[in-house]
Amino acid sequence: GQQVMQIPQYQHVQEGEDFTTYCNSSTTLSNIQWYKQRPGGHPVFLIQLVKSGEVKKQKRLTFQFGEAKKNSSLHITATQTTDVGTYFCAPQNQFYFGTGTSLTVIP
Amino acid sequence: ETGVTQTPRHLVMGMTNKKSLKCEQHLGHNAMYWYKQSAKKPLELMFVYSLEERVENNSVPSRFSPECPNSSHLFLHLHTLQPEDSALYLCASSLDRASSGNTIYFGEGSWLTVV
Numbered sequence: 001g002q003q004v005m006q007i008p009q010y011q012h013v014q015e016g017e018d019f020t021t022y023c024n025s026s027t028t029l030s031n032i033q034w035y036k037q038r039p040g041g042h043p044v045f046l047i048q049l050v051k052s053g054e055v056k057k058q059k060r061l062t063f064q065f066g067e068a069k070k071n072s073s074l075h076i077t078a079t080q081t082t083d084v085g086t087y088f089c090a091p092q093n094q095f096y097f098g099t100g101t102s103l104t105v106i107p
Numbered sequence: 108e109t110g111v112t113q114t115p116r117h118l119v120m121g122m123t124n125k126k127s128l129k130c131e132q133h134l135g136h137n138a139m140y141w142y143k144q145s146a147k148k149p150l151e152l153m154f155v156y157s158l159e160e161r162v163e164n165n166s167v168p169s170r171f172s173p174e175c176p177n178s179s180h181l182f183l184h185l186h187t188l189q190p191e192d193s194a195l196y197l198c199a200s201s202l203d204r205a206s207s208g209n210t211i212y213f214g215e216g217s218w219l220t221v222v
Contacts, residue, residue, distance in 0.1 A: 033210070042109070042197060042213040043150070088150065092209065095140060095201075097150040 006098040021101035023089035113214035128183040130198030157204035
């Protein structure tokens, strides 16, 4: 099945540091969604990006869709312990998820 | 409460057992999915049902057998599983199978251990 690659696979940050995860596809995407899965939990929808170059913000989270619609990023400013979890991108129309980035925040 | 309910939440079964996982969605969605999530692995799509018809079978071994009696219910029948099948099995649903803008809603998952 089709999958997109996410980097990094794991990231440990000190609380207060910034964090970014990248989602890369070899094909042009019609849109992309981001999900968060807390440890022991299930994936929960965060946001959807549709337009080329689109940038959306949710408090400390900034989501970006590349101009070519082949990549996307999620940036968290000043991480908190509540940000811990695995972040997945999901190119829609495919229902396949990216490989995920597991974020650990060290208090 | 996600609108997608899975039972049981935890299951331990022997390799010769037959068991089933159940999923029910209360969202009025037309598409339902089974995903497998193992430790340190990405979410693996197993099956997709749209309006009770199986539309995708992602090379899943025949020891996993899905059943979708109606658009609100989805089962995963398990038979002669292997220890490597131990994983979190996630059921999900969306309004339609592959339309732009569909959000996928996940259940809380069924933790399966094969001994």
